Amino acid sequence: MNPYDLPSTWVLARRASRMNPSAIREILKVTERPGVISFAGGLPSPSTFPVDAFAAASARVLQEDGPAALQYAASEGFPALRQQVAAGLPWPVDPDQVLITTGSQQGLDLVAKVLVDAGSRVLVETPTYLGALQAFAPMEPEILGVRSDYEGVQLDDLRAKAEGARFLYLLPNFQNPTGRSMSEARRAALAELAAELRLPIVEDNPYGELWFDRAPPPPLSARHPDGCLYLGSFSKVLAPGLRLGFLVAPPALYPKLLQAKQAADLHSPGFNQRMAAQVMAGDFLQRHVPRIRALYRSQRDAMLAALEREMAGLGLQWNVPDGGMFLWARLPHGLDALELLPRAVEAGVAFVPGAPFYADGSEDPEAQRTLRLSFVTASVAEIDRGIAALAAVIRQATG
Numbered sequence: 001m002n003p004y005d006l007p008s009t010w011v012l013a014r015r016a017s018r019m020n021p022s023a024i025r026e027i028l029k030v031t032e033r034p035g036v037i038s039f040a041g042g043l044p045s046p047s048t049f050p051v052d053a054f055a056a057a058s059a060r061v062l063q064e065d066g067p068a069a070l071q072y073a074a075s076e077g078f079p080a081l082r083q084q085v086a087a088g089l090p091w092p093v094d095p096d097q098v099l100i101t102t103g104s105q106q107g108l109d110l111v112a113k114v115l116v117d118a119g120s121r122v123l124v125e126t127p128t129y130l131g132a133l134q135a136f137a138p139m140e141p142e143i144l145g146v147r148s149d150y151e152g153v154q155l156d157d158l159r160a161k162a163e164g165a166r167f168l169y170l171l172p173n174f175q176n177p178t179g180r181s182m183s184e185a186r187r188a189a190l191a192e193l194a195a196e197l198r199l200p201i202v203e204d205n206p207y208g209e210l211w212f213d214r215a216p217p218p219p220l221s222a223r224h225p226d227g228c229l230y231l232g233s234f235s236k237v238l239a240p241g242l243r244l245g246f247l248v249a250p251p252a253l254y255p256k257l258l259q260a261k262q263a264a265d266l267h268s269p270g271f272n273q274r275m276a277a278q279v280m281a282g283d284f285l286q287r288h289v290p291r292i293r294a295l296y297r298s299q300r301d302a303m304l305a306a307l308e309r310e311m312a313g314l315g316l317q318w319n320v321p322d323g324g325m326f327l328w329a330r331l332p333h334g335l336d337a338l339e340l341l342p343r344a345v346e347a348g349v350a351f352v353p354g355a356p357f358y359a360d361g362s363e364d365p366e367a368q369r370t371l372r373l374s375f376v377t378a379s380v381a382e383i384d385r386g387i388a389a390l391a392a393v394i395r396q397a398t399g
Contacts, residue, residue, distance in 0.1 A: 015138040033345070037386035039373040040350040042176060042325065046377075048292045049239045050279060057278035065274060073270035075262045076100070077246070081277040085232070085246050088285075091222035097248050099257055102268045104206055104233040104245030108135035110260045111167075111202055111229065114253070116141045121165040125153055127357035127367070129176045129204065132169055141166070145359040150319065152182035155193055167200040167229075173208040173216045174324025177357045177372040181322055184217040191223040199227075206233040206245075209289050211323035212297040226250050234276055236325075237289055242272045296325065296376050299383065303327060303375040306387035314394050318373075327373045328354070330366075332398055337371040340397060349389040 061069050076082065077100025085100075086093040101107045108131065116122060118140035124132065126145035136143060146168070147157040153170060162168075172182040182190070194201055203220050221228035230248040238244075249257055261267075300321065307318055307329075315332030331337055337353035344350060354370025378386060 015140060018137045018140060020134070020137070036345055036348055036350050037378060037382045037389070038350045039375065039378065039386060040352045041374060041377060043374075043377055044236050044240060044325070045292075045295060048295065050284075050288060053279045053284065053288075054239070054275055057275045060278055061271065061274045069271045069274045071270065073267045073273075075258055075267045077268065078270060078273035078277060081273045082246075084277060084280055085248075089222075089230075089248065090218055091225060093225075093248055094251075097251060097254060099247050099249065099254065099261060100268050100273060101245045101247055101261070102265055103235065103240075103243045104204065104231045104247075105131055105135065106261075106264065106268075107231040107245055107247040108132050108202075108204070109264070110247070110257050111231075112136045112139045112141075113260045114256045115166050115200075117166075121161075123158070123161060123165045123168040123199075124359050125170050125175070126359070127177055127354060127370070128169065128359060129171060130356050132204070133359060136169075143359045150180050151186045152180070153186075153190065155186075155189055158190075158199075159193065159197070162197045162199050165199060167202050168194065169202045169204065171204045171207070172220060173205055174210060174321055174326070176207070176324070177326055177352070177354060178328040179319060179321030179324050179326040180328070181216050187217055187220055187223065191220050194220075194227055195224055201228045202231065203228050204231045206231075206236055207324040208232075209237050210293060210296060210325065212293060212300070213322060216323070221248065229253065237285060237292065238276060238279065242269075242276060244268060244272055244276055293323075296323075299375045299378065299380065300327070302380040302383045303373065303387065306384050310387050310391035311394070314391060314398065316391075316394060325374050325376045327375060329371050329373060331369040331371065331394065333369070335394070335397055336368045338368065340393065343397065344390055344393045347389045347393050349386040349393075351390070 077098065081100060082095040082098040085098045086095040101110065112135050116136060116139035120141050122136055122141040122143050123146050124143060126148045133143065144161050146161060147154045152172065172187065174181055201220055205219060208216055219230065221230040231245065233245040234242055247257065304320060316329055318327055318329040321327055331340065338355060341351065341353060352372040354372060355367045358364065358367045375383065
């Protein structure tokens with residue numbers, strides 16, 4: 001019996017057929033063997049987690065507010081945390097527009113439930129975040145990729161595809177998977193075009209604080225607040241295990257997102273919210289986040305140096321991200337990243353093939369040549385060994 005077959009008494013909803021396992025998480029299972037240097041996971045470095053700060057915050061929360069912290073809570077989120085989020089954004093936001101979510105992934109799920117009908121059009125960058133494609137797919141939309149370059153979505157293609165679209169989803173800062181950032185000029189033009197087309201924007205910004213040399217330009221939400229829904233996360237600046245994120249919605253949209261949140265989980269963990277608010281009180285993030293930036297920049301530089309050294313003459317192309325956690329590469333013509341992965345794992349190194357990040361181009365040979373490399377969870381020595389191993393695999397495959 002197929003393990004996915006169900007007895008005849010159980011009938012799956014149609015949307016369940018569109019719920020597929022994460023291609024990345026399935027790939028990661030292959031990379032978990034001992035001794036494999038992994039550039040595959042999209043995980044922040046555990047060395048950046050402020051364990052001592054959370055230990056102190058946990059004791060303080062339990063001592064000062066224990067019964068309330070362990071009780072059911074408001075669906076909107078802990079008021080102090082919502083105020084901190086609103087105060088930290090670079091445009092005027094009322095805390096009543098802030099909804100605390102169980103990770104920013106829940107924010108994507110709520111957006112899909114509230115804004116997407118079967119057959120409705122959703123626009124995404126090319127390529128885009130795989131988790132967003134997973135969140136949108138069960139609602140049975142028509143997902144279209146908009147052509148994109150290193151500055152972001154191309155406006156001529158966006159205009160051609162925008163008619164009837166429910167929203168455009170994008171990550172303007174240090175995008176997952178490519179690491180690219182949208183330029184100031186492109187943001188300004190996109191905000192103007194979206195207003196003209198009355199095209200809502202869902203702006204996802206989990207990596208915006210992880211810049212290396214200079215902060216990214218202001219968010220699209222700061223330029224067009226009534227037409228944007230903004231998603232953020234605490235996973236990259238504090239710790240993903242908290243499962244805390246947030247969304248900022250226009251007042252007219254907020255009530256329906258709140259109702260979807262109530263139906264999903266009642267509220268995000270109140271104890272975790274109080275701990276996060278305690279940790280972020282004062283100037284903690286102003287002291288903590290620069291240390292993350294410095295670490296990630298050193299790891300990025302190590303990977304760029306290793307690529308220059310090991311890939312000379314092999315035809316591999318890659319970008320230079322200005323922040324975030326990822327680097328995007330393109331294999332020489334004739335190679336397929338998914339087919340190359342098992343050979344790489346045998347050689348002791350892992351990456352994520354790029355094709356799953358394309359909404360409608362996974363059969364495109366250009367998509368099949370792409371791959372994502374994460375540089376933040378490997379040491380400099382591991383980066384050197386891993387890139388050397390990957391170069392040997394590519395050399396053998398092209399020889």
